[in-house]
Amino acid sequence: LMLLIAALVRAGDGGPALFKQPRIGRGGKSFRCWKFRTMACNADEALQHLLATDPAAAKEWAESQKLTRDPRITPVGAFLRRSSLDELPQLFNIIAGEMSFVGPRPIVAAERERYGEAFNHCFAVPPGLTGLWQISGRSDCSYATRISLDSQHASEWHLMLDAKILVKTVPAVLMQRGSR
Numbered sequence: 001l002m003l004l005i006a007a008l009v010r011a012g013d014g015g016p017a018l019f020k021q022p023r024i025g026r027g028g029k030s031f032r033c034w035k036f037r038t039m040a041c042n043a044d045e046a047l048q049h050l051l052a053t054d055p056a057a058a059k060e061w062a063e064s065q066k067l068t069r070d071p072r073i074t075p076v077g078a079f080l081r082r083s084s085l086d087e088l089p090q091l092f093n094i095i096a097g098e099m100s101f102v103g104p105r106p107i108v109a110a111e112r113e114r115y116g117e118a119f120n121h122c123f124a125v126p127p128g129l130t131g132l133w134q135i136s137g138r139s140d141c142s143y144a145t146r147i148s149l150d151s152q153h154a155s156e157w158h159l160m161l162d163a164k165i166l167v168k169t170v171p172a173v174l175m176q177r178g179s180r
Contacts (some may be wrong), residue, residue: 002088005036005080012076023106026126028086030117031098036091038077039070043172044063046072065111066139072080084173090129102162103128104150107122125157135168 006017016037023033040046051058053068058066069149073081080086093099097105112119132149133141141149153161 001085005085008076009036009038009074009080011039012074021108023127024109024112025098025106026123027114028123030105030109031093033094033099034092036077036080036086036089038074038080039072040074043072064139072110081167087129091125094129098106098126099171100126100128101130102153102165103131104153105131107132112141114143115150118147118151122147122154124156130169132165135165163173 009017019033019035019037019039022034025031047061051172052065053062057067077086082134087156090099092099103125104122107115115122132144132153136145136149153165
């Protein structure tokens, strides 16, 4: 499956199939988080241009770090995001011990300050491939709700909670709730 997805991503625009980005994980430690590339190769420049020229997009980005209509996303990338298949390479991060199956989503350094005092608590556990945020609506939730859910998971962590989250992830992904 991963080889097929990689071929589809590369066929779209000839760019690399995988995307790696520094993310913040357990204890504030940085690691390279792997994903299938879902955006155009010039995504950073396109984002800066969009935010500088579109006040509505800049406001949406400031509130959620996401865009409802993101012009950087490729057609194959849109499918991969809706289906969450873009996250499959994070299995390598799990094997390397940088991530877990369940936990807060790893964040980019620019997001750390949004967590404020909750950061150390939320990231006392390894980041996860899925978590409470994913089964509670993902992009449909505010960023403050995301932080609250990450904090709740860290406070209430036990094996049965992780099992429950894993089970609830399947219908959330299949029904594409909150995916953008």
